[in-house]
Amino acid sequence: MAQYQSLRHQDDRSLQELWSDMTSEAGTLVRKEIELAKLEAKESATRASKAGVMFGAGGVVALLALQLLSFAAAWGLAAVLPTGFAFLIVGVVYVVIAAALFSQGRKRAAEVKLVPEQTVETLKEDVQWARAQRN
Secondary structure, three states, X not given: OHHXXXXXXXXXXXXXXXXXXXXXXXXXXXXXXXXXXXXXHHHHHHHHHHHHHHHHHHHHHHHHHHHHHHXXXXXXXXXXXXXXXHHHHHHHHHHHHHHHHHHHHHHHHHHOXXXXXXXXXXXXXXXXXXXXXXX
16 A cells, blocks of 8 residues: 555646656657658668569579570581571570460450459449439
């Protein structure tokens, strides 16, 4: 009981002062949380940009490797075929691969629906409901 009375005597602030302190401290807490979120977002963005650079560099290196492997394949075929035909065969292989990828991409693009059908239906229902409420 003595502890309770000593705490009571230590803090004789009015309710208005306590409320003011609480709102001030809550505001400080919110500002600190926002500051922390900004720092975390900045750190994540920095890491993501570094990862993006690595992906880009990897893509460039892969493209160079593909070119070198293509020349190696053509020169390898040139050991058994005339050089022009060897390079032509490698080129035709790439055209076939490109055509297959293009065909698949075109098929998938045709499946994409740009209009959100469920949302349109819901909006139509909302309009009908609103009209019914007006009458």
